[in-house]
Amino acid sequence: MMAFWTEPDFDEHELVQLVHDSASGLTAIIAIHSTHLGPGAGGTRFWHYDKPEGAMRDALRLSRGMSYKNAMAGLPMGGGKAVVLLGPGAEKTPELLAAFGDAVNALGGRYVTAEDVGATEADMVAISKRTPHVCGLPADDGSIGGDPGPFTAMGIYHGIRAAVAHKLGKDSVRGVHVAVQGCGSVGGGVARLLARDGATLTLSDIDAKRAKALATELGSQVVASDRVMGVTCDVFSPNALGAVLDEEGIARLDCQIVAGGANNQLARPEHGAQLAERGILYAPDYVINAGGIINVGLEYLCRQHGSPCDINEVRRRIAQIPERLEAIWRESEATGQSSDVVADAMARRLIGRG
Known part of the structure; x- marks a missing residue:
């Protein structure tokens, strides 16, 4: 892996972490750009990259984008993103998802994950068994959360x-x-x-x-x-x-x-x-494109604070875009x-x- 601080998309990121777990086959990058407004929130992308430079570039750019997105959406959350590098034709296994959940949990709430490209609600459920710092969990009709x-x-x-x-x-x-x-x-x-x-x-x-x-x-x-x-x-x-x-x-x-x-x-x-x-x-x-993070961000914040989640509040905030x-x-x-x-x-x- 390259020296990420020399990458043109490195922007004083607070944390850039390479995670590797040989038992599960997990290789991931977790990038936190800013926690100025709150925990760095942003989804996890499961993707095959021909070169690791592409994965690093995505992690850096997407985490910075989440800082900007959450700030402009008025959410008390910072920006973070994770990229899980999959081999050609590789599938997500329960062991890989568990290992990734452990990596998120080890950050103690500095990073909150959710769905992104290649991820599903079922993946978030699996990850939530290892860490509470996850959102985009399945939602009943009329409640917030779920697929953003x-x-x-x-x-x-x-x-x-x-x-x-x-x-x-x-x-x-x-x-x-x-x-x-x-x-x-x-x-x-x-x-x-x-x-x-x-x-x-x-x-x-x-x-x-x-x-x-x-x-x-x-x-x-x-x-x-x-x-x-x-x-x-x-x-x-x-x-x-x-x-x-x-x-x-x-x-x-x-x-x-x-x-x-x-x-x-x-x-x-x-x-x-x-x-x-x-x-x-x-x-x-x-x-x-902030509607999805408004939904799952409020889901996470309501759950953390033990307060009711109002779908109308989500719609009201999205209508302010x-x-x-x-x-x-x-x-x-x-x-x-x-x-x-x-x-x-x-x-x-x-x-x-x-």
Whole structure:
């Protein structure tokens, strides 16, 4: 493993820990960016990386993103993230999940985990048998917690409506063309909410069958995953893996708005300015996609404090996402700084690093 402090994405992280347990086969990185506002909260990604540098990069970038996301969402939580490195074709075993739960527990509450890419509610249940510092546990109807995906989708839906109003001057998404990249829990949820309101959709996913099934359900078009960024549309909504907005990707865009749930959409910091130069309104990812952490974060805080969990409070906080986006866009227009730079500055002030 490389010297993480020389990585360009290292940002005075409070803790970067490599965890290895030979008995279970666990190799993981736990990164805590900030605990200024509270315990570092962020999900665990189970993924196969061709090179360990990719895992370290994800852990550093995603944990910093969680610091910013939780701060901008008004949660008393800091930012953390974990990455479990899986071998090609490797499966999560009970032993591996138990070992990871022990690693989280050893941090004494400095890090709180939840679902991320490759993780399920069942995984969180298994991890919760080894540590109380976990959220996203199964929830009964009408209570908070569980799969954060639908709540993330809800926030993105609100954010797209706000972007359409701000950029296009429309108070509805009816007839607005949205190209949705990724049709999983988040992207699929966004597509269904937009379709309900009469948006025109073009869908894409690396799993072509999944995209086609959702398109059939919603009466939408489908394009191949390598073509979706070039679709002529009003809104491009990235809801798969990050770093899609690089020089090549931005050059291909034929839209007025980028608003979606993928984490770390900008491959590098300068790419936010490139979007702005093209006149494309960008909704900073960690602001628009905060619905999931609002849900599971409040689940964890309520459980820790022994207080009742109110689903209406979750919905109320998610409905505030457009107000935060509007504040960012107004300052961006007033200062000439790109929206990602404005959002980062706001978040850093909130975590005491401004």
